[in-house]
Every structure is written in C-alpha cells, then in structure tokens.
Amino acid sequence: ELTQSIANAIRKLGGSVVPKLNWSCPKDAAWVNGNSLKCTTPGDVYVLLSSSDFVMHDLLYSCTATDADEGKGEGEGKTPPSGVTKLAHDTELYSLVLRRWCNFDKGMEFRCFVTCNTIIAISQRDYTQPYPFLEREKTAIRRDIMEFFEEIIRPNFPAEVTRPTNNDDDVVQEYVFDCYIDRKRQVWLMDFNVWGSQTDPLLFEWSELVTMGHDRNAAVREVIEEKRDEAARGTANTFVVTSTPLPEIRIVSGNEDIRCDPLASYRAPIDAMDLTSDSFQKFMSTCKQES
Numbered sequence: 001e002l003t004q005s006i007a008n009a010i011r012k013l014g015g016s017v018v019p020k021l022n023w024s025c026p027k028d029a030a031w032v033n034g035n036s037l038k039c040t041t042p043g044d045v046y047v048l049l050s051s052s053d054f055v056m057h058d059l060l061y062s063c064t065a066t067d068a069d070e071g072k073g074e075g076e077g078k079t080p081p082s083g084v085t086k087l088a089h090d091t092e093l094y095s096l097v098l099r100r101w102c103n104f105d106k107g108m109e110f111r112c113f114v115t116c117n118t119i120i121a122i123s124q125r126d127y128t129q130p131y132p133f134l135e136r137e138k139t140a141i142r143r144d145i146m147e148f149f150e151e152i153i154r155p156n157f158p159a160e161v162t163r164p165t166n167n168d169d170d171v172v173q174e175y176v177f178d179c180y181i182d183r184k185r186q187v188w189l190m191d192f193n194v195w196g197s198q199t200d201p202l203l204f205e206w207s208e209l210v211t212m213g214h215d216r217n218a219a220v221r222e223v224i225e226e227k228r229d230e231a232a233r234g235t236a237n238t239f240v241v242t243s244t245p246l247p248e249i250r251i252v253s254g255n256e257d258i259r260c261d262p263l264a265s266y267r268a269p270i271d272a273m274d275l276t277s278d279s280f281q282k283f284m285s286t287c288k289q290e291s
Contacts, residue, residue, distance in 0.1 A: 006042040009098045016101035019045045021059075022094055023198060026052030028263050038101045045098070059094070107131040108181045109190070111202055112145060112247075115174040115213035119149055122249040123202040125178065128261045135253040142249050145179060148187035153177065174213065200262070203250035216245070 010017050018037045019026065029051035030037050039045045049055050109125035122145060124134065134141070174195035180188045193199040201209060252258060 003042045006045055006096075006098065010040065010042070013098060013100040016040050017045070017098040018101055019048055020097040020099065021049060021055050023194065024052070024054040024058045026055050028052055028054050030263075039098075045096075049096075104180055107134060109178065110141070110145060110181070111176060111178050111193075111200075112149070113174075113176050113195070113201075113204070113209050113212075114149075115195070115216060117154055117173065118216060119146060119247040120212045120216050121204055121209060121247050123204055124251040125202060127203055127252045127257070127259045130252050130254050130258060132253055134251040138249055138251060140185075141181065142246065144181055144185055144187050146247070148179065148189075153189065203252070203257075203259075212248070 017039050019039055025037065026048040027037065029048050032051045033039070033044060033048055037048065039048065106126040107124070111123045111125055112119050113121040113123075122142060124131070176193040176195055176199050178190040178193065180190055182188065197206060
C-alpha cells in the first residue's frame with residue numbers, strides 16, 4: 001500500500017521527486033544514488049531513507065530540550081548556545097514528504113534566519129565552492145528575498161507559532177526558511193526549518209545568530225518604549241519613521257571563504273571514520289603489507 005502510494009505521488013509530481021521525513025532530508029545518503037536526491041521509483045526513495053543517518057536519527061532518537069549534546073541532522077554535533085531551542089517530539093508521528101524534483105543552480109539557494117518575524121541574517125546554502133558573481137549581486141539578492149518575505153511569508157506566517165507540544169503556552173517566534181532565486185529573479189520558497197541546533201547555520205554560528213536576535217529584540221523594545229513615553233507626554237511625532245536594519249548576508253565569493261563539505265564524512269567507509277590516531281597508523285601499516 002505504501003509503495004503504491006509513493007508510486008502514485010511520483011507520477012502526479014511529474015515522475016521525479018525528492019523525499020523528506022519529518023525534519024530530515026537524506027542528503028547524507030545522496031552518494032548511494034548517484035550523488036543525487038532525485039527519485040523516480042519507490043525503490044529509490046527507500047534506498048535513500050534507509051541509508052541516511054539523518055533519517056535514522058529522526059526515527060530512533062527523541063530530541064528534547066535537555067539533549068544539548070545529541071543535536072543531529074544538519075547541525076550535527078553542535079551544542080546549542082543559550083537561546084537556541086531544541087525540538088521536542090512528544091509523539092512518534094512520522095510524515096514522508098515527496099516534493100517535485102527540480103534542477104537548481106546551487107549558487108542561488110539561500111537560508112534565511114528570522115526572529116520577531118524579521119529576517120536578521122541570510123546565508124548562501126552551498127559553501128563548498130566559490131561563486132564570484134554573487135559579490136556584485138548581494139544587494140539585489142537581499143532586496144529580492146526581503147520583498148518576497150514581506151509579501152508572501154510574513155503575512156501568512158504568524159509571529160507566534162505554536163510548537164508541536166502539548167503545552168499551549170509554549171510558543172516560538174523564531175524560524176528559518178530556505179529559498180531559491182531563479183534566472184528571472186523570482187524567489188521560490190523551498191522549506192521551513194526550526195530555529196535550533198538541528199538546523200545548520202551554514203556561514204554563521206548559532207551563537208552569532210542568538211546575539212543578533214537579542215540585539216534586534218532589544219532595539220524593537222527600545223523603540224516601543226520610546227513611542228509609549230512620547231504618547232504619554234503628548235509629544236509623539238507622527239512623521240518619525242523607524243527603519244529596520246538590513247539583515248547581514250554572507251556568501252562564498254572567493255576560495256578563502258570555502259568551507260569543507262559537512263557531508264563528506266558520510267561518504268567515507270565506516271571503518272575509516274572509527275579509526276583513532278593510533279589505529280590509523282596500524283591501518284596504514286596493514287595497507288602497506290604485501291597481500
């Protein structure tokens with residue numbers, strides 16, 4: 001039944017899809033599928049899901065607010081700083097999502113970090129190779145993303161989003177979204193992510209983002225208090241316009257900005273990954289021995 005449902009969905013979506021389970025996309029397993037997440041059959045979907053450590057972590061482990069050292073997924077192995085949330089799974093409900101496959105220019109994919117329903121930072125998604133042309137496009141890219149956010153996301157994404165918990169008072173005002181800009185300068189929403197260590201901060205660090213968020217919140221509160229004081233004194237200036245600081249945008253424009261591929265370790269033999277410095281020397285000695 002599941003196989004038939006997947007086959008029907010693939011057919012309806014044009015014959016090629018990208019799978020995702022709950023919060024995790026099996027990016028770490030792309031190497032078993034020709035270095036691609038493109039799936040044309042239910043078998044392709046099963047292979048990617050069953051080969052992914054990211055997906056297995058979603059299935060086997062529950063991330064709670066106290067699991068500071070167990071953050072997996074895109075932000076794997078990073079202990080969240082103060083102010084970074086962990087997603088709590090109170091119920092074991094899993095959703096397999098299939099999205100239409102598209103061949104994107106990786107240099108035009110961006111991740112945006114939002115707090116108080118305002119973008120505070122934008123990062124290029126692919127930081128494993130330079131894109132020199134992006135340096136002269138930075139201003140236009142930021143403008144396009146901000147216009148898209150103000151027109152499409154912000155009006156439809158409430159400032160307070162209820163977390164998937166049983167506590168109705170538990171709300172979050174931060175989130176992350178991914179977008180893509182095509183050759184016609186049209187912005188496409190790709191995905192939403194949690195504001196937390198499960199989400200890769202890419203060219204930022206979570207400590208930076210938390211500080212940016214705190215600074216932005218403090219600035220907003222200061223303006224609100226100032227307006228209240230002016231209103232109480234009867235001196236409010238209706239012609240004052242408060243400008244919102246532009247979000248910082250980071251890109252890889254040269255070789256000096258390149259970072260190592262975080263998925264490279266998932267393509268190495270597990271025996272090699274488990275080696276310590278001492279055992280590595282023994283491993284190399286074994287390799288040099290004549291067969």
